Amino acid sequence: xxxxxxxxxxxxxxxxxxxxxxxxxxxxxxxxxxxxxxxxxxxxxxxxxxxxxxxxxxxxxxxxxxxxxxxxxxxxxxxxxxxxxxxxxxxxxxxxxxxxxxxxxxxxxxxxxxxxxxxxxxxxxxxxxxxxxxxxxxxxxxxxxxxxxxxxxxxxxxxxxxxxxxxxxxxxxxxxxxxxxxxxxxxxxxxxxxxxxxxxxxxxxxxxxxxxxxxxxxxxxxxxxxxxxxxxxxxxxxxxxxxxxxxxxxxxxxxxxxxxxxxxxxxxxxxxxxxxxxxxxxxxxxxxxxxxxxxxxxxxxxxxxxxxxxxxxxxxxxxxxxxxxxxxxxxxxxxxxxxxxxxxxxxxxxxxxxxxxxxxxxxxx
Numbered sequence: 001x002x003x004x005x006x007x008x009x010x011x012x013x014x015x016x017x018x019x020x021x022x023x024x025x026x027x028x029x030x031x032x033x034x035x036x037x038x039x040x041x042x043x044x045x046x047x048x049x050x051x052x053x054x055x056x057x058x059x060x061x062x063x064x065x066x067x068x069x070x071x072x073x074x075x076x077x078x079x080x081x082x083x084x085x086x087x088x089x090x091x092x093x094x095x096x097x098x099x100x101x102x103x104x105x106x107x108x109x110x111x112x113x114x115x116x117x118x119x120x121x122x123x124x125x126x127x128x129x130x131x132x133x134x135x136x137x138x139x140x141x142x143x144x145x146x147x148x149x150x151x152x153x154x155x156x157x158x159x160x161x162x163x164x165x166x167x168x169x170x171x172x173x174x175x176x177x178x179x180x181x182x183x184x185x186x187x188x189x190x191x192x193x194x195x196x197x198x199x200x201x202x203x204x205x206x207x208x209x210x211x212x213x214x215x216x217x218x219x220x221x222x223x224x225x226x227x228x229x230x231x232x233x234x235x236x237x238x239x240x241x242x243x244x245x246x247x248x249x250x251x252x253x254x255x256x257x258x259x260x261x262x263x264x265x266x267x268x269x270x271x272x273x274x275x276x277x278x279x280x281x282x283x284x285x286x287x288x289x290x291x292x293x294x295x296x297x298x299x300x301x302x303x304x305x306x307x308x309x310x311x312x313x314x315x316x317x318x319x320x321x322x323x324x325x326x327x328x329x330x331x332x333x334x335x336x337x338x339x340x341x342x343x344x345x346x347x348x349x350x351x352x353x354x355x356x357x358x359x360x361x362x363x364x365x
Contacts, residue, residue, distance in 0.1 A: 003269050006353045036062045036359040046071055050358075063362045075218065079339060088341035093218040097150045097337050104342055108152035111334035112351040113266040114161050114275065115223060118288045118328050123259050125208050129326060131199035135260065136329035138192035138230045142184040145332050148226050149219050152335020157182055159279070159319055160272045161333045163351060168308040173272050177316045180323040181330060189233065196234045209238045213253070213261040215246045223331065224262050253287040261287075262331070267352045272315045273299070279327050290327040 003009055013032050020030045028039045036056050041049035050067040053059065070087065072078040078090035079100065092100060100106050117135065119126045126132060141155035154162065157179040165173050183191055200206060212231075214224035224241070231239050244252060252258055265285070267274040278285045281296055298318040305311035322328070340347070343364050348357035 002353075006268055008268075037064075037067060058359070062359055064358060067358060082339045082341075088344050090339045092151065092337040092339065094148060094150045094222060100337075100339060103339065105339040106337070107340055108335060108337045109349060110152055110154065110163060110351075111336050112161055112164060113264050113334040114156055114159070114330060115220070115262060115264045115332050115334065116156065116159070116328045116330045117227075118253070118258075118261045118263050119326070120256060120259050120261075120287075121289045121291060122256060123210075125203060125205075125210070126259060128199050128203055130195045130202060131208070132326035132329065134192050134195035134199055134234060135231065136181050136192075136326055137183065137188045137195060138234060139227050139329070139331060140184055140188055140230060141181075141332055144223060144226050145335075148222055149332065149335070151219065151337040153219070153332045154335065155182070155184075156330035156333050159322060159328060159330055160275050160315075161267070164267055164274075165270045165272060167312045173312075173315075178320060178323075192234065196237070200236065205236075207236045207238060209240070210259040211240045211242050213242045213244065213249060213258040215249045215262075216243045217246065219334070220262055220264075227262065227331070256287065256289070258287075263287075264334075270352045272319070273302075276315060276318055276322075279322050288328070290322070290325070292321060292325055292327070295321045295325075295327075 016032055017024050023030045025031055028042055031039060033039070033053050034056070036053055036058065037050040038053045039048060040051050041047070048069040048071075050069070052062055052065050056062065070078075070081070072081065072090075075091060075093040075096055078087065079092060079096055081087040082090040082105070097108075101108075117139075119132050119135075121127055145153045145155055157174065158177060160173055160177065162174045163172055167173055167176065169176065181188075200208070212224065212228065214220050221243075224243075228239055228241060231237055242252075242258070249261070249263075253261055253263065265275060265278055276299060277283065279290050279295065280286060280299065281289075281291050281293060295318055298314055298321060302311045302314035302318065305314055323330075345362050345364055346360040348360060349355065350357065
């Protein structure tokens with residue numbers, strides 16, 4: 001039932017949508033509104049203005065008359081706008097956390113996006129499991145999250161995030177599932193070196209060249225630069241950094257024109273399969289072409305399980321197969337550091353699906 005709150009399942013007025021043709025949804029006049037607010041103005045790439053929808057069934061419970069959203073690419077500019085009193089909300093990046101962490105408006109929450117290293121299995125070198133292990137263990141995720149990102153992000157311990165979904169036992173999936181690639185500091189560096197030497201020996205090479213694709217946005221850019229510095233500790237590994245804006249980066253992934261990419265996935269619904277299905281061979285987002293059919297079979301068994309308990313265990317078994325294969329290298333689960341005016345109350349921040357709900361927001365003077 002919770003899937004019905006996810007936008008792809010929203011109903012669309014067929015007659016209206018067909019009348020708009022290819023312009024549907026591209027301007028305030030090309031949309032219909034059945035929610036608490038309607039879109040009045042949209043300056044693409046710049047701003048949006050929403051107003052209360054008088055025809056909404058619960059309009060009496062909506063306190064806000066208007067919402068103004070400014071699209072500000074630079075977090076420093078958004079923070080300055082907050083300081084100047086021209087906005088009630090600003091998202092920060094890692095470079096601003098120390099400056100504002102003691103401000104009464106500062107808040108840090110655990111997000112639900114998983115950033116991970118996707119390996120291209122069509123690259124002959126990356127078909128070597130020990131090479132994938134070396135690359136994964138080389139990244140000190142604790143150092144990355146605590147000293148570089150500093151925004152509430154946490155090290156990833158698998159391909160399913162923390163606080164996504166509870167099992168039949170009422171416990172969070174990650175709490176009862178096995179943890180993977182959890183070593184930090186000297187321990188992770190030692191393992192990386194051991195697997196690196198094994199990989200070079202098995203591949204018969206002293207040098208390996210890899211292209212590392214990433215996007216120049218926050219937090220990807222700072223994370224990618226940190227990862228590059230970590231990988232540079234593997235003698236003989238030559239990394240070519242390839243920076244592409246997100247829309248271009250995604251097309252490059254889809255075309256398979258990469259070796260390693262720092263990419264992310266966010267949950268569409270509160271169940272481990274929202275992540276696990278990404279790695280299905282032949283899947284639309286399995287850009288690395290991870291090939292394990294045993295993994296596919298395990299997820300099929302989970303879908304056909306007789307009990308919730310059996311299904312939950314099969315999902316854990318599937319994740320273990322992928323992590324033992326180093327299908328991907330989990331890096332970190334996002335955190336979010338924001339400035340939110342203390343006068344703003346009852347803003348709902350969802351970890352899954354639509355992030356913010358404004359229906360219940362009040363402004364206390």
